[in-house]
Amino acid sequence: MFMCKCLKAFHIQLMPIYEFLSTAVCRSPLGMSGGQILDEDISASSQWSDSTAAKYGRLDFEEGDGAWCPEIPGEPENMKEFLQIDLRSLHFITLVGTQGRHAGGIGNEFAQTYKIKYSRDGSRWISWRNRQGKQVIEGNRNAYDIVLKDLEPPIIARFVRFMPVIDHSMNVCMRVELYGCEWLDGLVSYNAPLGQQMTFYGQLIYLNDSVYDGAMIHSMTEGLGQLTDGMCGLDDFILSHVYNVWPGYDYVGWTNESFPSGYVEIMFEFDRTRNFTTMKVHCNNMFSRRVKTFQKVVCYFRSESDWEPTPISFSPVMDDVNPSARFVTVSLHNHMASAIKCQYYFSDMWMMFSEITFQSDTAMYNTTLAPPKTGPPTRDNPIHKVDDSNTRILIGCLVAIIFILVAIIVIILWRQVWQKMLEKVSRRMLDDELTASLSIQSETFTYNNNNPSSAPSEQESNSTYERIFPLGPDYQEPSRLVRKLPEFSQTSEDTASKSPQTSPQDGAPHYAEADIVNLQGVTGGNTYAVPALTMDLLSGKDIAVEEFPRKLLTFKEKLGEGQFGEVHLCEAEDMEDYMDEDFSFDVSDNQTVLVAVKMLRADANKNARNDFLKEIKIMSRLKDPNIIRLLAVCMSSDPLCMITEYMENGDLNQFLSRHEPEGMIALLSNAPTVSYSNLQHMATQIASGMKYLSSLNFVHRDLATRNCLVGKNYTIKIADFGMSRNLYSGDYYRIQGRAVLPIRWMSWESILLGKFTTASDVWAFGVTLWETLTFCKEQPYSQLSDEQVIENTGEFFRDQRRQIYLPQPPLCPDAIYKLMLSCWHRNAKERPSFQEIHRILLEGLRG
Structure with a gap:
């Protein structure tokens, strides 16, 4: 337990002594130099030879050839060498020490600078940064001296990697030590x-x-x-x-x-x-x-x-x-x-x-540390552990008894339990693959198409600027589990080998098959996924909208926010004077117009600003009656702003939830109503807007009623900032806290394989249509938890007729529910296109 006051001790009857520690106290060597860390817990990415293996990277030791030395590759940009230490449990690490290799005078290799990565679970790796955001740590200047560096901030981790920064001016070797103490709080996040x-x-x-x-x-x-x-x-x-x-x-x-x-x-x-x-x-x-x-x-x-x-x-x-x-x-x-x-x-x-x-009171292995020393930590400052041998014997006996009972139960129920275990293992494998596929690559991640061996454990989290960027090694080919199944073995190989031109679906290449420019919206949500070819065409053009005076904007309400930006509802004066000739508002002269203003914070980093400008370029060229229009920008000074339409009735989800279907219940409750024909009219407009986006090969990825705005006479326009609103935070699921995804609207292949296509947007449209016809009274799959929704996608994948579909809404005709079911077809190629969907809905209106 870590406190900020001086060392205090609490003696609890029949319990070990608790020590409340600060960073000044928690500075004991953790066992590289003292041998408490075993050879098997020290590993490395590579080594010169057996005599410079990872186990020789212990501070102040001279065994082997005197240090760990990585095998240096030919190109500096390919260098991802590391020395890894497994501490077997979470530790609070406040200090690190490094040393070079002198080998009795015949060696002169050391790391002048290095970086540190750490992990609490062995799968998600985090780059350490100091309080000013700097990653690189100053190392050694000769092969003999030990250099100690305080970690400010300290880290809480089980696995630690030392990564020498190599510039080819000299070979590097390292010996290292970690200082700190065991993390007894047990808090992992x-x-x-x-x-x-x-x-x-x-x-x-x-x-x-x-x-x-x-x-x-x-x-x-x-x-x-x-x-x-x-x-x-x-x-x-x-x-x-x-x-x-x-x-x-x-x-x-x-x-x-x-x-x-x-x-x-x-x-x-x-x-x-x-x-x-x-x-x-x-x-x-x-x-x-x-x-x-x-x-x-x-x-x-x-x-x-x-x-x-x-x-x-x-x-x-x-x-x-x-x-x-x-x-x-x-x-x-x-x-x-x-x-x-x-x-x-x-x-x-x-x-x-x-x-x-x-x-x-469960920390039976608490450590009692020696008082803090004024000098650097040494091997004379050991960790003393409480003698709990009797407790261990008791626990061992209990575990043995439980094991015997479990074994008897397994033998009696073998056939039934075996089948269930197989199903659980299958689902767990799918979940593991899902988690690996949906891990987010940080801003510093570089995708190397010639490096297929990059492991998921190499992924790192960048808390400065997180991107949802599923263009990485896990997305280049379907998961290992999928490749093992006969029906997908050929498809996987074909997908990996096809070029973007030979493997589109409904004209829209998905992320595993084509380069996609994926922008980070200012509020944390992605804008439309844009084919790289389209983005290249846009890159040379100026922004096709005019500058708007900030003084003509009046703040009304904050709609949402993210790490680098906010969305505000504003009133704009004289907006018609700044609009294209092909666009006009249905308002009188001198009347204010309701607009949404996406604002980039002034402290946003360079990547966020570049993405913001690209988003403006894309939005300025989307011109369709059912797509929210970019009206103007404020670019002359910070904060940068883009001004888009906003409809007076808000989003479709909130609009419908305030209404009831026509009938006796509405009459008795005196609630406002919406007729079925108007519901179908709104659904037809959503299909029309998506038909336009799909014609440009744009993939929305977050189609839902929360992202559809409602105007006069049930006019619908598709937007993209639903993710930023706290109101809808429950509609998004975090994969290990990193990928924020609307799983209840996503197709099975988007969740399991990372494939986002026009066909996956069609799936989301089916869910949006279901929301519309249920008046948004409940969340899709409301009877299932998020984990059960993900498990249900596994049933779609296995296709053993155990998948759960959304039920037919009471107002929904059989023909429309049949359309919904076709949107949720397991085979993406058998789902209707938006052109077909729009035609079916339009014919229904006319009929």
Whole structure:
């Protein structure tokens, strides 16, 4: 457990001693030089020879040829050499040491600079960055001296990789050591809303979690950061520690204006089920600046797969006298849980946390560390473990008894259980493949078409700018599981060998078969997936819309936000003066027009700005009555803005949920109604807009009622910023916290194989049509959890007639439901095109 005060010890009866540690205390060598880390737990990407293998990369050891030395490839850009250490459990790592190879005077190889990657689960690798965002660490200047480098911020990891930066000016060899202590909190991730910005007398205070190592799109998920870095914020949050960073750095903060519910919810995931005693939250309390500790916290517990219905609640004593930051201790009453979800209620305008720690009674292997030393750590600073041999014997006996009982049950029920086990293994393999396929490549990822051996473990997370970019090794060919099945073995080989020109589907190449320019929308959602050829044609053209004066925009409401941008609902004056001749508004002179303004934040990085400009170029050339139109831009100064149409009735999902079908229920409830003919009219317009996009080989990838806007006389226009709205966060699923996907609208091949085509948009249209005819009263597959929805796609894949389809809505004629089912055909080639769908719906209207 890591606290920011001095070392404290709590003696609990019949339990081991707990040590609360800070980064200054947790600096013991973890076993490279002392031998506690075994040879089998040290591996490397390559080696010069057997005598320079990974096991010889131990700091201050001279065995073998004196160090680990990678085999240097011919080209510098291909160098991804690493020395990997498996610590067998999560550790809090605060310091690293490196040394070169001198081999008794015959060697002179060392790494002048290096990088570090780490992982908690062995599959998702994260690049370490210091508090200023720098990855490269200064290494050795000779082959003899040991160079120690503090990791600021520290890392929590089981696996660590040292990656020498090689420039071919000299060969490199490394010996390394890690310093820290075991991570006894057991916390593996916390999910929380993104930290926000405060303006204080004209000064911007950034209260974001800048070292968070998970995904940061609409919220922070599947990562750890400043709330677990062992450093508490100062009393005055505008000041910071000695990191030479921005005001507010030490805290993650939120304003109550952004949370109508009155609380911030944070979910904590742990390595196993634990018996929790307390939670300690370090809060700021500068009440003179409208910052206070939380008024109340309500915590829910999940022990197995379900959340317990009864939470605990705690209200600390409010302090309006002492403005000092402080820990608030919350008793968790010995609840058993593997996850905790806490709702922290605001007591003033702002709430700020800098550390959250947990104490639990299951850590039977806690370590007691020697007092901190003023000098560098040495092998004389060992880890002493508590003697728990009796407990281990007892646990061993219990495990043996359980094993015998399980064996007896397996023998009795062998045939039945065996069949079920096979099915579960099959589904699990599909899920594993799905997770690997949907992992997101970071901004620094480079796709090398000549490097098919790139493993999923090489993927890394870049919390600065996450992209949903499924053009990587896992997307170049179907999964290994699919290739093993007879019906797909030939298809897989053909797909990998065909060129984009020879393997389109409905005229739209999918991501596994063609180069796709995939842009990151300013709010975190993707714009249309655009064929690279089309993008090349656009690259040489100027933006085909006019500059619009910002002063003519009046803010009305924030529709959504993401990491690098926001979407605002605004009123625009004199917009007709800035429009193309082929477009006009149905408004009187001098009347304001309702518009949506996508705004790129001024601090957005270069990639985000480039994507924003490309998105403008694409949107400026989409001209169809059923596609949201780009009206104008504000490019003369930051923040960059694009101004699009917005319809007065909002999105189709909200519009329909406020209405009822014509009939007795509507009459009794006096609710507004929409006739079936108007529903079909709106569906026909959606099909028309998608027919236009498919004619350009554009793939929308997020077609749903939330992305369709409603105007006068039931006019429909397709948009793309539904993903940015908190209202619809429940419609998107995170694959290991990284890929944000609308799985309930996605085709089976999009989820399992990463194939996004016009045919997968047709699938989504079928779901959108189902939403429309049910008046959006429930989410698609509402009876299934997200995991069950993914499992159902596996049933489509296996095609054993056990897949679940959306049911026929009460208002839906048999012919229209038959159209829906054709949209969900397992074989993408047998699904109708949007031209056919539009024709069928149009004929139904005329009939």
